Amino acid sequence: MNQEPEQKQRLEMRLRELADRRREILSLPPEKALARIINERQPLPLVHSFPEEDFYFLIHDIGLGDSIELLGMASDRQWEYLFDAEIWHRDHVLLPAVTRWMSLLMKADPDRLIRWAAHGKVDLTEYYLFRNIEVAVREHDQDPADLGDGFVTEDDVFYVRFRDLPPRPDSDSGDGEDRETFLSGFLKRLSDYDHIRYQQILLESASIIPAEAEEELYRLRNVRRAEKGFQPAEEAVGIYQPILPDALRHMPRKVIAFPEPDAVRLPVPLYPASVLEGDNLFTRALATIDGAGILGQLQTEFAGLCNQILSADQQVIRDRGELRQVVRKACGYMSIGLDALTDGATEEKTTGRAASLIKNYPLFQIFRTGYGQALELKWRAERWFRESWLRSRELPLSFWGEEWLGVLGGLLIKKPLFFDNYETGKIYREFESVADIRRTAAVLDEIVAADTLFGLTDLPTQAPTDRMVIWQNWLLTLWAREQIGLEPGVFSIPLNRFRPFFRDLWTGEGSHRTIRDTVRTDFLNWLSHKTGLPDHEVSLRLGNRLEALFRAVESEYGPVADKDLDPRYVPHFLLA
Numbered sequence: 001m002n003q004e005p006e007q008k009q010r011l012e013m014r015l016r017e018l019a020d021r022r023r024e025i026l027s028l029p030p031e032k033a034l035a036r037i038i039n040e041r042q043p044l045p046l047v048h049s050f051p052e053e054d055f056y057f058l059i060h061d062i063g064l065g066d067s068i069e070l071l072g073m074a075s076d077r078q079w080e081y082l083f084d085a086e087i088w089h090r091d092h093v094l095l096p097a098v099t100r101w102m103s104l105l106m107k108a109d110p111d112r113l114i115r116w117a118a119h120g121k122v123d124l125t126e127y128y129l130f131r132n133i134e135v136a137v138r139e140h141d142q143d144p145a146d147l148g149d150g151f152v153t154e155d156d157v158f159y160v161r162f163r164d165l166p167p168r169p170d171s172d173s174g175d176g177e178d179r180e181t182f183l184s185g186f187l188k189r190l191s192d193y194d195h196i197r198y199q200q201i202l203l204e205s206a207s208i209i210p211a212e213a214e215e216e217l218y219r220l221r222n223v224r225r226a227e228k229g230f231q232p233a234e235e236a237v238g239i240y241q242p243i244l245p246d247a248l249r250h251m252p253r254k255v256i257a258f259p260e261p262d263a264v265r266l267p268v269p270l271y272p273a274s275v276l277e278g279d280n281l282f283t284r285a286l287a288t289i290d291g292a293g294i295l296g297q298l299q300t301e302f303a304g305l306c307n308q309i310l311s312a313d314q315q316v317i318r319d320r321g322e323l324r325q326v327v328r329k330a331c332g333y334m335s336i337g338l339d340a341l342t343d344g345a346t347e348e349k350t351t352g353r354a355a356s357l358i359k360n361y362p363l364f365q366i367f368r369t370g371y372g373q374a375l376e377l378k379w380r381a382e383r384w385f386r387e388s389w390l391r392s393r394e395l396p397l398s399f400w401g402e403e404w405l406g407v408l409g410g411l412l413i414k415k416p417l418f419f420d421n422y423e424t425g426k427i428y429r430e431f432e433s434v435a436d437i438r439r440t441a442a443v444l445d446e447i448v449a450a451d452t453l454f455g456l457t458d459l460p461t462q463a464p465t466d467r468m469v470i471w472q473n474w475l476l477t478l479w480a481r482e483q484i485g486l487e488p489g490v491f492s493i494p495l496n497r498f499r500p501f502f503r504d505l506w507t508g509e510g511s512h513r514t515i516r517d518t519v520r521t522d523f524l525n526w527l528s529h530k531t532g533l534p535d536h537e538v539s540l541r542l543g544n545r546l547e548a549l550f551r552a553v554e555s556e557y558g559p560v561a562d563k564d565l566d567p568r569y570v571p572h573f574l575l576a
């Protein structure tokens with residue numbers, strides 16, 4: 001009677017040991033992780049204990065060629081997960097991928113692969129054979145030559161011939177040879193394993209309806225993937241459906257189970273949590289949560305969130321670097337959502353409230369709240385653009401210059417992105433913090449203000465097609481032409497007429513020259529006259545950008561003498 005508690009205790013201890021070893025192995029470099037597993041006294045239970053997602057990333061980190069021994073020790077469910085992840089493109093089976101993975105498993109454990117294909121994955125095996133071979137059954141009095149060229153047989157009854165596959169642009173010339181080599185060995189081993197079963201599979205494969213077979217394979221694959229958060233793309237895209245902060249607060253709360261400290265737990269996927277990095281509200285809130293049970297459930301939930309994002313984006317990832325980008329995306333929108341839900345309280349209170357929100361609301365709903373903040377910027381940009389002065393004048397977005405064009409380009413696409421301008425090595429990236437949202441919103445405010453201000457004027461916008469016109473050189477050129485006494489229009493200013501105007505801009509000597517205050521005032525008065533608004537109103541709407549424009553002119557041309565002006569290097573004015 002005392003044996004059952006003792007057995008349970010030993011089981012719990014063994015599971016904890018396996019969990020600790022998995023965590024240690026996943027923290028090692030790939031080559032050391034492989035050696036660590038192989039050198040285990042009992043490597044098979046350790047390999048079987050890996051969640052399928054972690055095993056998938058582990059063998060890709062190590063390299064498929066070096067992971068043959070691990071593949072031989074993997075469980076059937078781990079094999080099935082590999083096939084579910086690798087052999088599909090949308091709702092179609094990739095036959096070369098099936099060949100590749102079956103070849104790997106043939107090298108890892110040929111006898112087990114044959115058993116698995118003959119009994120565990122019969123539907124996939126028959127569909128794969130239908131697409132790759134023709135089957136003919138010879139009658140007892142039929143001459144084999146009557147069947148045609150290219151047929152081979154194992155028993156002089158069932159004859160097979162390889163089908164010609166259509167060429168693929170991404171394949172090399174050796175694909176067909178590899179396929180025939182594998183299939184010849186596979187069919188030979190299947191015949192040797194159980195000849196009656198071999199004949200059944202060949203006969204059934206010749207009579208399947210391929211569209212129905214592939215659809216059923218896809219349905220079953222989606223059921224298995226959905227259990228791990230990989231929903232079909234048309235369903236997973238719901239992760240991008242926004243939720244308002246007030247609406248989330250009235251939604252049902254999730255239930256967190258509080259297991260006993262020594263309770264047996266299912267293996268938790270560690271890879272997504274292992275690449276969590278950076279200082280953001282989500283990671284700070286996680287750091288304040290105690291309890292291995294709660295953290296384990298949150299890890300599982302976070303892995304499911306990352307999987308749903310991958311499904312929605314129809315993205316296949318195979319290494320930590322690619323996974324890290326998905327994790328950063330999830331963390332970023334989680335942090336934005338948490339900030340929106342905490343109403344910008346003090347940092348200490350915000351972190352505490354964020355931790356409470358993580359424990360009380362599903363992570364995917366907090367993600368949707370954060371993504372909604374980015375979508376709101378996108379919708380605002382689209383509403384403005386439809387009625388904008390820019391569009392009414394049929395001007396391109398490039399009219400707003402590099403920075404503003406970059407921000408608008410990130411907002412006017414299907415899924416909004418943050419214009420990073422290569423600050424972190426990329427021109428665009430996902431929004432990662434509420435600071436990104438506020439920075440983009442501030443720039444959008446300036447664009448809308450400038451567009452509204454220019455819409456109050458009747459300034460011409462027709463310009464020569466051989467010149468790059470942006471709002472800065474458009475505005476400065478129109479102002480300069482009027483100051484010089486030239487006819488209004490977006491035309492190049494003759495250099496001999498521009499030099500006296502250029503000399504009058506400056507005060508000071510040498511490289512310390514600055515634009516005179518009277519010049520700034522004259523420009524503001526000119527723009528005020530064109531818009532019909534008082535000076536202070538123009539300054540309130542666009543003052544910061546206009547001041548930045550004059551600082552840029554000072555920086556570029558302050559040290560330049562008027563005799564050294566070259567129209568090719570004066571982008572702020574259109575010069576002939």
